[in-house]
Amino acid sequence: MECRDIRESISACVDGEASPGEAASVREHLASCERCRVLERQMRAVGAGVRQVRGSVPDRFREEVFARLESEGALPKRKKVVPAAWRWVAVPLAAAAGLGLFLLTSREVVRGPAPPGPAVARVGTSAPHVPSPQGNGSALSSEDREMLAMLDLLEDPVAFDTNDDAVGVDLLAPGDTADSPDPPRGGRSGA
Amino acid sequence: MLLFREGSREAFEELFSRHHRAVVRFAWRMTGDPSAAEEAAQEIFLRIARAAPTYLPTAKFSTWMYTIARRTTLNYLRDTKEDGEKVPILQEGEGEDGVTPVQLPGPDDRNPEQVVWEAQLTERFRIALAELPEGHRAAFVLNRGDGLSYEEVAQVLGVTVQAVKTRIFRAREMLLSRLSKDLSA
Numbered sequence: 001m002e003c004r005d006i007r008e009s010i011s012a013c014v015d016g017e018a019s020p021g022e023a024a025s026v027r028e029h030l031a032s033c034e035r036c037r038v039l040e041r042q043m044r045a046v047g048a049g050v051r052q053v054r055g056s057v058p059d060r061f062r063e064e065v066f067a068r069l070e071s072e073g074a075l076p077k078r079k080k081v082v083p084a085a086w087r088w089v090a091v092p093l094a095a096a097a098g099l100g101l102f103l104l105t106s107r108e109v110v111r112g113p114a115p116p117g118p119a120v121a122r123v124g125t126s127a128p129h130v131p132s133p134q135g136n137g138s139a140l141s142s143e144d145r146e147m148l149a150m151l152d153l154l155e156d157p158v159a160f161d162t163n164d165d166a167v168g169v170d171l172l173a174p175g176d177t178a179d180s181p182d183p184p185r186g187g188r189s190g191a
Numbered sequence: 192m193l194l195f196r197e198g199s200r201e202a203f204e205e206l207f208s209r210h211h212r213a214v215v216r217f218a219w220r221m222t223g224d225p226s227a228a229e230e231a232a233q234e235i236f237l238r239i240a241r242a243a244p245t246y247l248p249t250a251k252f253s254t255w256m257y258t259i260a261r262r263t264t265l266n267y268l269r270d271t272k273e274d275g276e277k278v279p280i281l282q283e284g285e286g287e288d289g290v291t292p293v294q295l296p297g298p299d300d301r302n303p304e305q306v307v308w309e310a311q312l313t314e315r316f317r318i319a320l321a322e323l324p325e326g327h328r329a330a331f332v333l334n335r336g337d338g339l340s341y342e343e344v345a346q347v348l349g350v351t352v353q354a355v356k357t358r359i360f361r362a363r364e365m366l367l368s369r370l371s372k373d374l375s376a
Contacts, residue, residue, distance in 0.1 A: 011360040015334060017341045039367075046366045049316040050335040055219030057212055058229045065207070065236045074240040076200040 014043045220332045221264040223321030231267045235260045257347045261329050319369040323362055330355050331362035
């Protein structure tokens, strides 16, 4: 085969694109042609030369491309995506946070300042109010009187003042405000 | 690409990260000029984004991308030519029979594969590459530079595999005629 007839096949062989029959013809020719063997090596060298022309990515290339895309509206807006792993945690966390907030605000309502208007009286929880038995004492038995005497003792302010275990609570009474100073400690309102 | 077509910005960012170096390299090899390559590469990504709605997953994405890249650089070179610069651009098939046969160098003791591609030689190669007809240059760059098969190059250029084979051979002959002294020295 003439050299000029096989050069194109040599090029295809260098690129790995020759058919099996074509490759066999090239091998046979190269075995007997020094000139084409040199050509084959030069063809390989030229192919490698393309890969030497690399250039480089310019500075700010990415920024400039994306800026142009955004100015043209060719790029979708960035979505705020919650990572998949967080999705399983986000719902319980949100529920817990909501519950905690509710509890905190509820306690603040209980502890918070009383609304204006009602007065605050203070009594001991250990001394419940008992209606006065005065006026119908003739109908009481001796046992009843004894019990009432004990109750009078319990209602004695002095007795309350000495009762350190008594826990005070605020009771609302009309005509007073939350800013009013606390009434005298011990005894029922008006006592 | 399909995700980007459906509106995912992150998909385009991933696509850009994967391919921007190859696009810049291709534009550099086709234009032979850094500023022209940057401008052409930016335009390539703009066209990819614009053409996303028309993308069909029947072809490899890289083939589709290089088709856009080649057309973009071709348009860019044509615009440059209209501005007065000499850029060899031949129509499809033109010049394939008109190339002057290369006077091949004689046998030489030095193995061309062992040629060290120093900066000076690379620069001469870049100039010689830029002087090739665009169709030949595109075929040669896509095959040797970007690793596309003859079949894939044929799809990108819209020609037959045999035409690709011939163009690459002609490109080699023309490059050798310009660089034979460098490769044989």
